[in-house]
Amino acid sequence: MKFSDEDCPVTISSPVISCRNVWKIFGPNPAQHMADQKNGALPDPAQRDQHVTAVRDVTLDIAPGEMLVIMGLSGSGKSTLVRCLSRLIRITGGTVSVEGRDIGTLDETGLIELRRRKMGMVFQSFGLLPHRTILDNVAFPLEMRGQDRRARYARAGEMLELVGLKGREGYFPRELSGGQQQRVGIARSLVIEPDIWFLDEPFSALDPLIRREMQDEFLRLKGLLNKTIVFITHDFDEALRLADRIAIMKNGAIEQCDTPDRIVLHPATEYVARFTADIDRARVVRAAGIARPPSGALPDGEAVAGTKTVRDLGRQIVTDTRAEIPVAGSDGRLLGVMDREKALDILLGGAT
Template sequence: MSRTVLLDCQNIWKLYGAGADKILASDPSPSLDDLKSANLIGAVRDASLQIMKGEIFVIMGLSGSGKSTLVRCLSRLVEPTSGHIQFEGSDLLGATDAELIEIRRKKMGMVFQQFALLPHLTVLENAAFPLDVQGVPRKVREERAREVIELVGLKGREDYYPRQLSGGQQQRVGIARSLVVEPDLWFLDEPFSALDPLIRREMQDEFIRLQNMLRKTIVFITHDFDEAIRLADRIAVMKDGAIEQIAAPEELVLNPATDYVAEFTRHVSRAKVIRVGTVMSDAIATDFAGDVAHDATVESIADAVESADTPHRVMREGRVVGQIDRKAVVDVLVGRM
């Protein structure tokens, strides 16, 4: 089934330094060496991607890879040096300042690593703040704010101030504030990286729960591959401002397009990303120990399958599509797959 493209980004460049426009006019694809010779920094280089409606699209890379700059170009917080961006079929780079303000107020939500809560406002007032800026009546905005506060698990803390909250709770307020406008497109720039590992895992679980309920279109930045594979439908890996590969997590691990992607994913546990449907065989057994979903990760079903003397049926939409046995699971666990 085809999916709707919500954001279409083609050949985006963001160069810093004098004469950036001139070098792209004379050479539409300058190399890193060309840019260095011209005393230019290629923060984003010839990036093209499409964000599908309802998906979680993760952009990842090491520090300085260009991922945050690219997302700021996609939202026009930073103006690209060249390229084309369409949002909902309209030219985002051609939008006027007034049109852009409306898009950001009503169609785009943003959450950054820094919570940026207003310390003199309560949780309720912080969550309702974007609607206050829009001039929404107080009763309406507070009703909506209470809904999203409950959604992110902070019901009962509406009258708390940020200083009275933990780091994870403050991040939830930031998420509530971005959700209150019901955005069509949600940008999250390393929102959990400042949290300790336990709270970070809890926030990832909360994020997955919210996405299962809301089905937002999300662009999520991280440098943590484990976080990426937990959350992403597709991942873009960046290096030196350029996109090395865009693929589902499983595809990145099994079929890296470049040596860099191969090295980037080398130490990832394959059982976390490989799906049952990839390693299943035809269903020829007559006795099955149980059922597993075709899109489950091998890690999630490993214990059950390994401890069984007979294969498990692999199910998809109520139909048997194959079987998986102990050997197939072990092959993945020990790296033979």
């Protein structure tokens, strides 16, 4: 079963990025191959073997300030989809719009301007210039813009301080650890002040301890910066830790796009359920994720924070005698109530 965007509980009225029925097929006659698949026709075996459907009929909206994590196994189409969203590659069918503008209609000049002004990108390979200092590496995009030396170095210095590398401006890439080099890549992508930030498995080459450190650093930056972020990973734990929403891909299609809470509690397909089978739901599901309207009068007593996980609230859930526990948002507004029995089931590993 394919999970459609219509089933997603998140409503986005003014998306920053919107793609509709996007296809990307590699091969000698991709348009015909796409038409055959849409019509349910069986393509000629020779033609089928010459084509690869990397992205299959994807419809997706990304909200301002949202962090969408796209995940899936190797070959699922996640990296290709991001390259379609940034038009690093041309799509075979459908549309991709950025702030309401179809980027497929942009000429080369318009596309370059969009990337320079709106988009930052970080990939698995750090791509640092080995013969340039760290400060020069971070300032390089501003140099390409023609910005004067003093201004670009000042801005680059600010970004290095932001990612915790103040004092290393004169180092060369070979003199830094892998985690520090990755921070330089992040600083370089941020120096242009992008509104949209694409990250393609930026931590996959790092060892587990440095990877965790970089996730912590990224969460800190996310709290400081108001960016729309598309983050690719094949690591489900990483996705659960970082995402506002997760899009899980298989064979080029999105199986489910939803909040971490709902994906863990309500997997839409058997494939998604296999991803979530070994996850400790109590450390993922937040109080807000299971909040609902009260069954009667609002219970007395203090509300719990909606951002807290069931694991965080474990002691209170066990000792609280109320059948329904009020849940409040960060602004103090009541979101609903948490069913204590359901929360206990999640905490103690009971039935979904």
